[in-house]
Amino acid sequence: MVRTKPTFLSFCFLVVAGCGGKAPTPPADAPVTPAVPIATTPEIDAKLAAADKKDGKEDKVVHKCAGCALHMDGDAKFALKVGGYDMHFCKDACLVRYQKDALGELGKLKVD
Numbered sequence: 667m668v669r670t671k672p673t674f675l676s677f678c679f680l681v682v683a684g685c686g687g688k689a690p691t692p693p694a695d696a697p698v699t700p701a702v703p704i705a706t707t708p709e710i711d712a713k714l715a716a717a718d719k720k721d722g723k724e725d726k727v728v729h730k731c732a733g734c735a736l737h738m739d740g741d742a743k744f745a746l747k748v749g750g751y752d753m754h755f756c757k758d759a760c761l762v763r764y765q766k767d768a769l770g771e772l773g774k775l776k777v778d
């Protein structure tokens with residue numbers, strides 16, 4: 667009975683160490699844009715579609731900066747993929763706001 671305990675513990679340690687070792691460590695200069703697009707709801711999709719039209723063409727690119735209520739032109743340098751859309755922002759601060767909470771920010775965005 668006493669002998670099984672260390673074996674069990676080392677087994678646990680190996681499992682934990684194995685999993686921990688597999689976790690990818692992104693390099694410090696990795697792009698901040700997540701590789702996986704942010705999942706949207708139908709309401710957010712409708713808003714993105716309306717925002718897409720604001721730049722004059724429906725191309726799945728929201729070129730107007732949503733961080734500035736679509737009043738500024740965005741830049742492909744500050745892009746974020748949300749659902750099926752590429753959102754362009756005018757500056758890093760606007761992009762960061764949407765990176766933190768794209769769905770919350772889009773929920774507050776007024777597209778008229």
Ligand SMILES: [Zn+2]
Binds near residue numbers: 731734755756757760
């Ligand atoms: Zn902006």
